[in-house]
Amino acid sequence: MRKTIFIFGALVVALLILFKLSAYSLVSGNTSIEFIISGIAIIFFIIGVIINKRVLHKHKSITKEIDHEKIKSIGLSKREYEVLCEIALGLSNKEIAKKLFVSESTIKTHVSNVLVKLDAKRRTQAIQIAKEFQIIPL
Amino acid sequence: MRKTIFIFGALVVALLILFKLSAYSLVSGNTSIEFIISGIAIIFFIIGVIINKRVLHKHKSITKEIDHEKIKSIGLSKREYEVLCEIALGLSNKEIAKKLFVSESTIKTHVSNVLVKLDAKRRTQAIQIAKEFQIIPL
């Protein structure tokens, strides 16, 4: 938020300087009106692009970033969340067990807990629900 | 593509009109220089926003829209693709069977074919692969 205020402040100052500069240039007759207009047009075009990018980027990040608060509110433990991520990658229980250096029965326990906490009947449904909750990357 | 060309053409024309107008206004002394500059700034700011939105929208559509060519090249039939989409929604074979008004064994056949064609060992892996191929919606 502080950044945004700073940028807009700088923008206003730049605008005022532009006004003064262009008025001076016109009076002194050094520069043509077309040149000034073109410069201003380019500058504001760029500003428009940048600001739009910022706004859209925030939107994107909302849909992409992981909602850690949601994970907590659901009550998923660190290990359960890890298992959930591996499920979403398409791994079997056996493969997850190997990857995390634990037994398959341990993974089964974690998976069961994840299903209960996400209110899912299957691991595929858990993936879908986790995506809706934005707790796993797309 | 035609649209883009048309828009840019209109843009150039609008620019030239602006030049003439501002030059005329200044000579006749009806309008202040600040007013003209502000107008131009606003117009180009808006143009910048619009163009940026178009570019980003195309980018988004690339990551969101379904690659029908890919589906064909993989060799997925219409029914198999339907089943794949239902799998991605987290449905069980029985649920898919009900939804598509066929028997569960039919769905099993389709699922098996899908797994072979996507080179997946499990339905969860098939979901992941299908997402990477961009043949199912995120």
Add this chain to the structure above:
DNA sequence: GATAATTTCATACTTTAGTATGAGTGTTTT
């Protein structure tokens, strides 16, 4: 109209997933 591809279904089987229960071992938290 014949051929090829798709869709449908069944049966029998193997494998994986998921549930239930109990229990041991550490870590926090109170």
Add this chain to the structure above:
DNA sequence: AAAACACTCATACTAAAGTATGAAATTATC
């Protein structure tokens, strides 16, 4: 220290998923 939690593992079971094979009906395609 005791309670609560997280992680681990096992056994035994049920349910679902996936494979293999064969076959009939439908629909494109040539």
